[in-house]
Amino acid sequence: MRAAAARYGTAGSLVLTALVAAPAGSASAALPTPETHGTTVAAQRAEAAGIRWGTCAKAEHLPPSLQCGTVSVPLDYAHPHGEQIKLTVSRAKAKAKGKEKGQEKGKGKGKAAGRAVARQGALVFNPGGPGGSGMYFPMAGVMPEWKRIAAAYDLIGYAPRGVGRSAPLSCQDPKEFGKGPTQAPTHPDEAYKQERVAKAKAYARGCAARNPGLRHYTSLNNARDLDVLRAALGEEKLTFLGASYGTYFGALYATLFPTHVRRMVFDSAVNPAPAQIWYRNNLDQSAAFERRWADFRAWVAKHDKTYRLGRTPEEVLRNYEKVRAELGRKPAGGKVGQSQLQSAYLQAGYYDDYWPMRAKALSAYLKGDPKPLIEQAAPEPRAAAEQENGNAVYTAVECNDAPWPTDFATWDRDNTLLARVAPFETWDNAWMNLPCAYWPAPRQQPLDVRADDDELAPTLILAAERDAATPYEGARELHRRLRGSVLVTEREAGTHGIGGGANECVNGHLEAYLLEGTLPARRAACAPHQEPRPDSAERAVERPRAL
Numbered sequence: 001m002r003a004a005a006a007r008y009g010t011a012g013s014l015v016l017t018a019l020v021a022a023p024a025g026s027a028s029a030a031l032p033t034p035e036t037h038g039t040t041v042a043a044q045r046a047e048a049a050g051i052r053w054g055t056c057a058k059a060e061h062l063p064p065s066l067q068c069g070t071v072s073v074p075l076d077y078a079h080p081h082g083e084q085i086k087l088t089v090s091r092a093k094a095k096a097k098g099k100e101k102g103q104e105k106g107k108g109k110g111k112a113a114g115r116a117v118a119r120q121g122a123l124v125f126n127p128g129g130p131g132g133s134g135m136y137f138p139m140a141g142v143m144p145e146w147k148r149i150a151a152a153y154d155l156i157g158y159a160p161r162g163v164g165r166s167a168p169l170s171c172q173d174p175k176e177f178g179k180g181p182t183q184a185p186t187h188p189d190e191a192y193k194q195e196r197v198a199k200a201k202a203y204a205r206g207c208a209a210r211n212p213g214l215r216h217y218t219s220l221n222n223a224r225d226l227d228v229l230r231a232a233l234g235e236e237k238l239t240f241l242g243a244s245y246g247t248y249f250g251a252l253y254a255t256l257f258p259t260h261v262r263r264m265v266f267d268s269a270v271n272p273a274p275a276q277i278w279y280r281n282n283l284d285q286s287a288a289f290e291r292r293w294a295d296f297r298a299w300v301a302k303h304d305k306t307y308r309l310g311r312t313p314e315e316v317l318r319n320y321e322k323v324r325a326e327l328g329r330k331p332a333g334g335k336v337g338q339s340q341l342q343s344a345y346l347q348a349g350y351y352d353d354y355w356p357m358r359a360k361a362l363s364a365y366l367k368g369d370p371k372p373l374i375e376q377a378a379p380e381p382r383a384a385a386e387q388e389n390g391n392a393v394y395t396a397v398e399c400n401d402a403p404w405p406t407d408f409a410t411w412d413r414d415n416t417l418l419a420r421v422a423p424f425e426t427w428d429n430a431w432m433n434l435p436c437a438y439w440p441a442p443r444q445q446p447l448d449v450r451a452d453d454d455e456l457a458p459t460l461i462l463a464a465e466r467d468a469a470t471p472y473e474g475a476r477e478l479h480r481r482l483r484g485s486v487l488v489t490e491r492e493a494g495t496h497g498i499g500g501g502a503n504e505c506v507n508g509h510l511e512a513y514l515l516e517g518t519l520p521a522r523r524a525a526c527a528p529h530q531e532p533r534p535d536s537a538e539r540a541v542e543r544p545r546a547l
Contacts (some may be wrong), residue, residue, distance in 0.1 A: 038077035092138030123153035128244025129392035130397035139352035158313030177388035181337025200434035237262035271474030274446035290422035292468035344377035453484030
């Protein structure tokens, strides 16, 4: 699934294993496997070794206030004494000095705001992907929305296996990845489809040839790595915040290691139902992006006095298609073609704070000024290696995680039908995932995510009702599967990743849970955050393209 950084935001959202297929009940009913034993061995070893914190490498581009280290994990958990790989980890130490007295388990009525903050250990974060790095996360502690949480917790970020400097994957020459300009037909003809099939086959072969340990890059191993990281941090139980794809392997963790969970937040949840991983989830994501694309166009139409792109969503669409057709004939600046335009405006489906800058760029282009569009959509050569790495990890994990249709006729049928009603993202999403049809590594079967409240501590699920990257039904499905979980919904909103964002109500629930273990009743709702103002384009900041 395409995500804000590595095409899952559901993108962007996850996964499984034939070797550890739990029955439709408690995870504790699953028979022990070599991987189970291997995780125990690796965690014990990590607990003894700890993490040697020091100055972060220059390659991480992190401020000197952060510390970095590494954690060793087995490449193959069935052979814990075999080849080891190192995961890079970052930390900002908690500001509070006192330790909390006890660890609450349950729901309460208190509010965290205004109370003294006690130190509570480590909070581990994953931003999603697959392929996203969380190394930057500890920097969030300086933001107002995170200050109280940063006072209580060591903020821990890390790069999962394959990402960044954590035994990185690469499937093609980064110089060839993301080259522009390129075309992106909404309704491709047969010749274009066969061209993309050939590219997908070549990409799959390249991944296998460049990465001998490719089959070990899975969501299940990401969950096992998380338990080893917990042990290396000296934490008896894990406090974890996963966003987008991070919710999926967080759910796998809760299934595999329910008694190791202290507190767990699932922000913008992937649908974990085995039948959804991953092919069906991607189709559902494409349909959801069509709805969110309509939300963006409705907002632009509402501010026609500012942008002059049309008074109705249909008129805005006609102007967008006009630009799209022009870029097909003559790429902007020789760099921005239809594909680059699509990728840039897909970001508006993830985050509504992109809306003003994207509307302004479209308006300027139609008035004869292509510069804003080029600035926002042109490929960035300096980011090519990072983007290629994120794409390689995304592909490897999703392809390894589950069975995919191996006959292109199935892909062609499903995406042709869907594109008739949801043309905006359907075929681009299909091309992104098509290497999985020709993947050489063994396929796994998705783990049946489930946990009972007598084993798993209460968990918190955050979801925006109109999220496109991880459609809302995914949060409801996860809520059904994790007994004792609480679902907090931001109504009539569609931003992907809402914890610590613009909604004070959502942030209140997040803070109360992380600081006090306090949860509302089984479900709660927040009014939507305020829509962006049409004059806020200059204040918007481009997000990194790799969630």
